[in-house]
Amino acid sequence: MVDKLLxxxxxxxxxxxxxxxxxxxxxxxxxxxxxxxxxxxxxxECPRGADPLGPDNVIIFAxxxxxxxxxxxxxxxxxxxxxxxxxxxxxxxxxxxAAAIRLAGYGAIVIKGQSDIPxxxxxxxxxxxxxxxxxxxxxxxxxxxxxxxRENEPGAGIRTIMRIGRAGExxxxxxxxxxxxxxHFGRLGLGAVFGSKKLKAIVISGKHSIPVxxxxxxxEVYEEIYKAAVKSPAMKKYHDxxxxxxxLPLNELGALPTxxxxxxxxxxxxxxxxxxxxxxxxxxxxxxxxxxxxxxxLAILREPYVDEPYFYKTTWVSYDYEPLYALGTMLGxxxxxxxxxxxxxxxxxxxxxxxxxxxLAWATEAMERGMISTKETLGVELKWGDYDNYIKAVRxxxxxxxxxxxxxxxxxxxxxxxxxGLEFALAFGGNEMPGYHTGxxxxxxYLTGARHSHLDSAGYSLDQKMLSMxxxxxxxxxxxxxxxxxxxxxxxxxxxxCFFARGIYKPDIVIKCLKVMGYDFDENRLMALGxxxxxxxxxxKSDEGFDPKKLRxxxxxxxxxxxxxxxxxxxxxxxxxxxxxxxxxxx
Numbered sequence: 001m002v003d004k005l006l007x008x009x010x011x012x013x014x015x016x017x018x019x020x021x022x023x024x025x026x027x028x029x030x031x032x033x034x035x036x037x038x039x040x041x042x043x044x045e046c047p048r049g050a051d052p053l054g055p056d057n058v059i060i061f062a063x064x065x066x067x068x069x070x071x072x073x074x075x076x077x078x079x080x081x082x083x084x085x086x087x088x089x090x091x092x093x094x095x096x097x098a099a100a101i102r103l104a105g106y107g108a109i110v111i112k113g114q115s116d117i118p119x120x121x122x123x124x125x126x127x128x129x130x131x132x133x134x135x136x137x138x139x140x141x142x143x144x145x146x147x148x149x150r151e152n153e154p155g156a157g158i159r160t161i162m163r164i165g166r167a168g169e170x171x172x173x174x175x176x177x178x179x180x181x182x183x184h185f186g187r188l189g190l191g192a193v194f195g196s197k198k199l200k201a202i203v204i205s206g207k208h209s210i211p212v213x214x215x216x217x218x219x220e221v222y223e224e225i226y227k228a229a230v231k232s233p234a235m236k237k238y239h240d241x242x243x244x245x246x247x248l249p250l251n252e253l254g255a256l257p258t259x260x261x262x263x264x265x266x267x268x269x270x271x272x273x274x275x276x277x278x279x280x281x282x283x284x285x286x287x288x289x290x291x292x293x294x295x296x297x298l299a300i301l302r303e304p305y306v307d308e309p310y311f312y313k314t315t316w317v318s319y320d321y322e323p324l325y326a327l328g329t330m331l332g333x334x335x336x337x338x339x340x341x342x343x344x345x346x347x348x349x350x351x352x353x354x355x356x357x358x359x360l361a362w363a364t365e366a367m368e369r370g371m372i373s374t375k376e377t378l379g380v381e382l383k384w385g386d387y388d389n390y391i392k393a394v395r396x397x398x399x400x401x402x403x404x405x406x407x408x409x410x411x412x413x414x415x416x417x418x419x420x421g422l423e424f425a426l427a428f429g430g431n432e433m434p435g436y437h438t439g440x441x442x443x444x445x446y447l448t449g450a451r452h453s454h455l456d457s458a459g460y461s462l463d464q465k466m467l468s469m470x471x472x473x474x475x476x477x478x479x480x481x482x483x484x485x486x487x488x489x490x491x492x493x494x495x496x497x498c499f500f501a502r503g504i505y506k507p508d509i510v511i512k513c514l515k516v517m518g519y520d521f522d523e524n525r526l527m528a529l530g531x532x533x534x535x536x537x538x539x540x541k542s543d544e545g546f547d548p549k550k551l552r553x554x555x556x557x558x559x560x561x562x563x564x565x566x567x568x569x570x571x572x573x574x575x576x577x578x579x580x581x582x583x584x585x586x587x
Contacts, residue, residue: 002028002518005208006065006107009041012121012128014197015055015113019128021106028107032519033064034496035090036533037108038079039540042088045110048543052083052189053171053196055114061101062108064495065517068099069210069218071225072501074288076101077493082188083196084173084355084411085430087544088537089188090451093162094288094296095180097204098496100160104206113197120163120201122153125208133200137169141348142178145201155205163201164191165350167398171195172409174355174432178347182286182296182318186352187453188431213518221512228504229292238295238500239285243321244274247329253464253563255438257325259332259384260361260424261556264437268334272324281336283316288498295320295500299340317344325435326357331364332384345391349398355411358432359397360390362412366421376404376419413552423555428452429546437557439463439564441478444575447551448479449486450537455499457486467563475571479578487530494533538583548580 007025012018027037038060050056059080066073076097082089101109104125111121115130118137122129136145142165149161160179167175168191175191176184185191194200212218229235237245250256251269258266270276274297283300287293301315317340324339327346333339346353364382366372374381378401380392393408400406407415412432416425426433428443429452436442441459449456459482466472473481489499495513497505505513507523514521521529538546558567 003065003211005105005210006033006063006102008106009108009110010106010123010128011110011112013113014111014115014119014130014199017130021126024108028065031529031533032491032494032514033067033107034062034075034077034494035079035490035537036494036529038062038077039533039536041108041110042079042081043536043540045112046081050081052081052086052089053192055112055197057081057193057196059111059190059193059197060108061097061111062496063098063101064107065519066495066497066513068102068290069212069517070222070290070513071229072291072293072498072504073495074098074291075493075496075498077496078177078185078190080190080193081544082173083171083192084189085452087430087546088450088541089190089193090537091177091185091187091190092493092496093177093179093183093185094291094498095160095183096158096289097160097162097179097183099289100158100204100206102210103158103208104204105208111197111199115198118198118200120149120203121199123202123204124153124155125206136200138166140166142350143181143348146178146181149201149203153203153205155203158207159203159205161201161203164194164199165348167350168192168195169200170398170400170409172351172398173411174352176350176352178350182298183288184352187354188451189352191350212516214516217512218516221509221516225504225509225513226292229501232504234503235293235500239293241274241278242295242297242319244277244297244319244324246321247273247324248275250436250438253438253467254561255436255463255563256329257426257433257435257437258329260330260358260365261426261433261437261560262365264560264562266329266332269329271334272328272336272339274321274324277319277336281340291498293500301337301340301344315344317347319343322435323353323357326354327390329435330357330361331387331390333387334385335387338387342387342390342394345394349394351394351398354434355432356394356397358426359408359412359415360393362416362421362425363393363408365424366419369421371420372404376402378402378405422552426554426556427552429551434460436460436463437560437562439466439562440475440567440571440575441466441482443553443557443567443572444478444579445482447553447572447576448482448548448579450534450541456489457482463562463564475575476578479575480582482575483579483582487527487534490530490533491526535583548576551576
């Protein structure tokens with residue numbers, strides 16, 4: 001039986017300054033929560049062909065039945081129409097957002113319409129307030145916006161504050177929504193959707209309790225999950241060094257994208273590896289709500305004030321593998337301090353680190369080839385490893401003072417279509433590439449995944465497993481394997497469980513957790529539901545014009561050797577076709 005608070009959906013109309021709640025038990029009983037509920041709400045509320053930056057686009061936040069109940073069920077799913085790709089937008093964030101939504105008494109929040117002036121929305125349990133945010137609009141730093149809202153809203157300790165920076169206000173299509181300072185709804189431009197709605201921030205708090213159907217079983221299952229988490233070697237890795245530990249192994253494999261993937265090894269990898277950062281810069285670790293792992297690693301930057309000896313400004317900068325790849329190896333940088341300063345600027349402006357790094361890498365190579373000059377960049381000389389100029393370029397991308405920076409603000413695919421260089425523009429389905437050049441499966445995953453992310457089907461992981469297989473999988477088998485993996489991940493993202501915990505939340509554990517919460521599922525029903533949710537996502541995508549036959553494969557990935565050798569475009573397309581054949585079965 002679904003918890004009556006979880007089945008409540010809060011609707012907020014920014015145009016009319018209205019809000020109301022509806023019981024959507026029908027959705028939560030069938031689709032659990034998270035992604036499963038969110039895709040149904042998106043299909044209900046977002047008209048076909050809606051302008052992603054217009055009032056008809058909607059923002060869906062959703063959590064699941066395990067949220068604030070079990071360890072590492074700590075993510076919030078956001079679904080929307082992406083201004084970056086013009087199609088399905090999906091982003092997940094940790095921090096306190098999921099627990100805050102659940103404790104406020106909701107399973108999902110739907111935001112529609114468009115405000116005529118900047119506002120932020122304060123949700124405190126059953127009360128919703130529309131606050132004037134004109135004084136916050138245009139503030140340079142997302143840090144400052146968060147501090148001001150913290151000082152003026154109740155709910156300290158159990159609230160979440162989601163906010164955008166100037167990138168979102170200026171409609172950069174890969175702008176993020178920052179939550180709790182160090183977590184983000186990062187990919188595909190949710191920040192720009194906020195900006196188009198004149199929505200500067202959302203603060204959420206509540207004090208509801210969450211019932212469980214079987215309290216005795218709850219304690220037993222909780223203990224089983226907790227012990228598995230704290231004793232897991234993978235979780236220890238995430239805690240000790242974090243995902244930054246991936247730098248050296250990927251470099252050794254020849255799978256670390258470097259200087260816009262002109263190379264797959266970085267000769268200075270040890271300088272920016274997680275081990276070096278932990279030794280010289282790590283200041284503290286932070287955890288998402290209800291997570292024992294604490295995988296968030298914060299570097300400490302100590303900068304002297306001008307003409308003030310022995311006085312220093314101290315700054316915390318969150319880092320993990322993806323920013324180290326995108327703003328480190330992809331840009332050929334070895335100055336760790338300046339690299340962290342670039343990460344800080346990306347955070348301040350509210351940009352997605354991966355898209356920003358890939359855009360800058362493309363622009364650097366385009367300048368290196370003479371395709372653009374300082375005329376387009378307004379005097380900024382883009383050179384590998386020149387972080388001072390990369391910081392200037394980031395600010396100009398946000399300000400968009402000319403046509404070139406307006407193009408960069410729409411992503412690498414769009415910029416390359418205007419200025420040339422599509423063959424080395426590293427985007428898949430319109431989304432900039434993640435940090436893995438591991439082989440065939442990773443690129444098939446980027447191309448086929450519902451959000452064109454490495455986390456859709458973990459092809460990078462399959463590539464690495466195949467290195468030790470006696471007989472490697474065929475392209476057809478890879479396509480089918482990735483479809484099954486992405487289908488199962490729809491269940492995890494409906495619950496909503498952090499994908500780092502996917503090795504713990506296997507079907508048997510998920511079934512036990514759901515039984516504790518009053519659901520009756522077996523493995524076959526779960527797998528069928530995962531496939532159904534994935535197909536609903538692709539139905540939305542196809543309705544909005546997505547055609548797998550038109551997917552562009554950048555030539556660069558076929559030129560730079562991977563751990564599996566030089567990749568074949570035909571093998572990639574064969575695997576992509578196999579994936580979509582599985583997807584369209586039984587439809």
